[in-house]
Amino acid sequence: MSVAPPQARSAAPVSAGERRIALFGGTFDPIHVGHLAVARAAERRFHLDEIHFIPTGRPPHKHRRGMASYADRYAMVALACADHPRFIASLAESGPGHSGREVYYSVETVRHLKQKFHGTDTRLYFLLGADSFLHIPSWKDYETLLGLCDFIVASRPGFRVEALRLVIPPDLLARKGAEHGPLDPRAIILRRTSVFVLDTVSSHVSATEVRERLDRKESIHGLVPPRVEEYITKQALYR
Numbered sequence: 001m002s003v004a005p006p007q008a009r010s011a012a013p014v015s016a017g018e019r020r021i022a023l024f025g026g027t028f029d030p031i032h033v034g035h036l037a038v039a040r041a042a043e044r045r046f047h048l049d050e051i052h053f054i055p056t057g058r059p060p061h062k063h064r065r066g067m068a069s070y071a072d073r074y075a076m077v078a079l080a081c082a083d084h085p086r087f088i089a090s091l092a093e094s095g096p097g098h099s100g101r102e103v104y105y106s107v108e109t110v111r112h113l114k115q116k117f118h119g120t121d122t123r124l125y126f127l128l129g130a131d132s133f134l135h136i137p138s139w140k141d142y143e144t145l146l147g148l149c150d151f152i153v154a155s156r157p158g159f160r161v162e163a164l165r166l167v168i169p170p171d172l173l174a175r176k177g178a179e180h181g182p183l184d185p186r187a188i189i190l191r192r193t194s195v196f197v198l199d200t201v202s203s204h205v206s207a208t209e210v211r212e213r214l215d216r217k218e219s220i221h222g223l224v225p226p227r228v229e230e231y232i233t234k235q236a237l238y239r
Contacts, residue, residue, distance in 0.1 A: 034203035070100020124149035
């Protein structure tokens with residue numbers, strides 16, 4: 001893992017009294033140190049007040065055999081967030097009875113949370129990885145989603161920002177010289193929102209690697225938070 005020097009300019013100006021919340025969704029199967037590193041980097045750079053980790057119930061794009069139950073994935077997220085006062089384990093996509101059996105789409109979740117925070121001085125961000133953003137055209141109502149909140153895209157070393165612009169419909173892009181544009185020169189300015197690039201942290205850890213190591217009965221020490229490692233061991237997950 002490598003950490004780059006801090007940015008010289010803030011990614012976006014902070015308004016007095018403004019509350020900044022990032023929504024970080026995923027299967028978290030399991031949550032690992034790479035997820036937390038991205039969240040911490042986003043927290044620092046964007047002056048976030050809260051980061052809501054939202055485990056998906058039934059993922060609309062990927063559902064593999066052997067996936068841990070929603071209850072287990074949520075429990076691991078809660079354990080990982082326990083030592084971080086600004087990190088919150090969210091039940092936003094848990095569904096009726098918190099069963100995790102429903103399919104939720106990001107556009108629905110963001111719209112619901114925007115309504116929840118309506119009337120408060122809250123700015124929402126959607127935090128995700130660059131690879132996920134490149135597949136955003138396959139998401140339900142993605143053009144609507146891109147206009148609902150700002151995006152923070154965690155890039156990997158050597159990633160070109162222009163690749164993100166290519167998957168955004170041209171008619172959603174703001175005209176040059178848009179007054180609402182942020183200070184960050186690498187941001188992509190849309191008509192109502194912005195897409196920011198987070199390139200201050202990189203991690204080679206993946207949930208797939210964690211599961212494969214467990215399947216081979218190898219140690220995952222250092223790949224997941226200690227409390228998560230203990231939970232996986234006690235529950236005999238991914239074996």
